[in-house]
Amino acid sequence: MDEKQMRDCDEDEFCHNLRMFYSVARSLWRNVKPHLRGVTLGHDASQISVHCIFDGAIQEEDLEMMDDASGEVFTDFLQYDVEFSCIRWDYPKNLNEKVLDVWVFRRYEEQ
Numbered sequence: 001m002d003e004k005q006m007r008d009c010d011e012d013e014f015c016h017n018l019r020m021f022y023s024v025a026r027s028l029w030r031n032v033k034p035h036l037r038g039v040t041l042g043h044d045a046s047q048i049s050v051h052c053i054f055d056g057a058i059q060e061e062d063l064e065m066m067d068d069a070s071g072e073v074f075t076d077f078l079q080y081d082v083e084f085s086c087i088r089w090d091y092p093k094n095l096n097e098k099v100l101d102v103w104v105f106r107r108y109e110e111q
Contacts, residue, residue, distance in 0.1 A: 017043075023076040024050055024104045027069035033062065037091065037107055042100025047081045048073060053098055055091045062086060 024041050035055045042049045050073070052066050063086055070084035089098055091109060 020048060020073075020077065021102065021104060023073050024048075024069075027072040028105055031065040031069050032105065033065075034107075036062075036105070037089065037109070038095050038098070038103060039105040040098060040100045041102050041104050043080070047083060048077060049100060050082075050084045050104075051098055051100060052084060052086050053089045053095060054086060056088070058086050058088055 020043060021041060024039065028039060036052060037055050038053045040051045040053070050070070052062075054062065066084045066086055070082050073084075074080075074082040087098065089095070095106065095109075
């Protein structure tokens with residue numbers, strides 16, 4: 001689905017959720033560094049929550065990049081409060097313990 005189709009999409013629940021997913025995924029372009037393990041998305045009627053899960057120390061640059069990403073999502077969904085949280089959850093801790101509704105990004109990790 002391209003951006004025009006996303007804008008023209010009927011606002012049913014599936015399409016709305018898909019627009020949120022693509023908005024968060026697009027916000028990550030040029031903002032994914034190797035120590036970002038995963039990004040998970042959840043929402044309710046008034047808030048979009050995104051957890052950015054890092055392996056190792058979270059640097060100031062990481063926080064700035066995720067702040068930029070949250071701004072991009074906010075401009076797509078002005079009616080919501082948008083919250084991006086940066087969480088340190090070192091490998092090999094199980095990422096599934098941190099999932100919200102859906103994974104937007106997950107790096108490859110040996111099991």
